[in-house]
Amino acid sequence: MMTCKICNIEFKNIHTLSIHLNFKHSITSKEYYDSYLLKENEGKCEVCNKDTTFRGLGVGYLKNCSMKCSSLNENIKRGHSKGKKQSNETIQKRINNTNQKLKESKRKNTMLKTYGVDNPMKLDDVKSKVSSKLKGVKLERTSEWQENIIKSKRENGTLKHTDEAKQKIKDSLNKHYENNLDRVKYLSKSNNHFCGWYNNLYFRSSLELSFLIFNQEKNFISCENNQYKVIYEKNGKHKSYYPDFTDGEFIYEIKPSTLLTYNDNDLKIKRAIEIFGENFKIITENEVSYLEKTKILELIDNGIIKVNEKSLKALKKYKF
Numbered sequence: 001m002m003t004c005k006i007c008n009i010e011f012k013n014i015h016t017l018s019i020h021l022n023f024k025h026s027i028t029s030k031e032y033y034d035s036y037l038l039k040e041n042e043g044k045c046e047v048c049n050k051d052t053t054f055r056g057l058g059v060g061y062l063k064n065c066s067m068k069c070s071s072l073n074e075n076i077k078r079g080h081s082k083g084k085k086q087s088n089e090t091i092q093k094r095i096n097n098t099n100q101k102l103k104e105s106k107r108k109n110t111m112l113k114t115y116g117v118d119n120p121m122k123l124d125d126v127k128s129k130v131s132s133k134l135k136g137v138k139l140e141r142t143s144e145w146q147e148n149i150i151k152s153k154r155e156n157g158t159l160k161h162t163d164e165a166k167q168k169i170k171d172s173l174n175k176h177y178e179n180n181l182d183r184v185k186y187l188s189k190s191n192n193h194f195c196g197w198y199n200n201l202y203f204r205s206s207l208e209l210s211f212l213i214f215n216q217e218k219n220f221i222s223c224e225n226n227q228y229k230v231i232y233e234k235n236g237k238h239k240s241y242y243p244d245f246t247d248g249e250f251i252y253e254i255k256p257s258t259l260l261t262y263n264d265n266d267l268k269i270k271r272a273i274e275i276f277g278e279n280f281k282i283i284t285e286n287e288v289s290y291l292e293k294t295k296i297l298e299l300i301d302n303g304i305i306k307v308n309e310k311s312l313k314a315l316k317k318y319k320f
């Protein structure tokens with residue numbers, strides 16, 4: 001029983017006494033404790049004599065102001081709460097007798113009955129909270145961290161994606177390709193062959209550069225945006241393709257004749273013709289001549305064409 005030292009009313013526990021002090025006498029538990037229960041030297045750190053924290057009517061004040069002082073306090077008994085260490089044999093028995101698959105199955109069934117999903121991350125409010133908490137947080141994944149993840153996945157059999165996860169990834173990628181933002185924001189820059197910038201336009205081959213220079217009187221813009229995006233299908237998958245340049249009237253795809261059927265190029269071109277019709281023009285070395293290498297090097301020296309070191313090395317190896 002707890003007795004209020006102000007009005008002598010008895011209470012069953014500290015909680016009800018605290019409520020009584022607040023509503024009946026309009027004082028906090030700390031104010032009451034300081035007035036009627038405070039012991040000599042209580043509230044001061046036993047190591048550095050700084051003020052300590054009040055923890056409630058049942059506890060009073062902490063003996064130390066910080067963990068550092070607590071570790072230096074010789075009056076505190078240590079190790080009395082530690083249990084006896086289990087033997088390796090006992091630990092191994094517990095591991096062997098733990099059916100992880102059964103535990104996981106029970107967990108999923110409980111989640112399904114209670115919330116209608118087998119994983120809390122499938123709940124919209126949980127996903128929203130986690131997303132909000134992690135927004136802007138980026139941790140560096142060290143090699144040791146990555147090795148531990150792989151090791152753990154191997155041990156619990158989750159290193160490979162499930163069929164359900166694979167389907168989700170596939171659907172997500174298809175949706176991304178269908179609703180992709182303007183490609184110009186993610187312009188890919190190759191370092192394996194001759195490429196660079198001319199007149200604020202990015203070119204990926206010497207043929208593209210030759211076309212731009214021989215037609216410099218025209219006002220070309222890049223087709224790397226949604227207005228000119230071409231969606232084509234291959235093996236049941238949706239893919240995105242962007243032509244090279246447009247002058248506002250015609251859309252140009254510039255490619256050597258030997259590459260017109262390479263990889264997916266025939267599918268891309270066929271689909272582009274279906275969409276743009278006669279406005280879609282294919283430019284090969286038959287329609288535009290290659291600019292001489294000496295002329296290109298001269299334009300690079302004068303700063304008219306901008307390339308990096310790898311691209312310059314690739315150019316010097318070219319024979320055209």
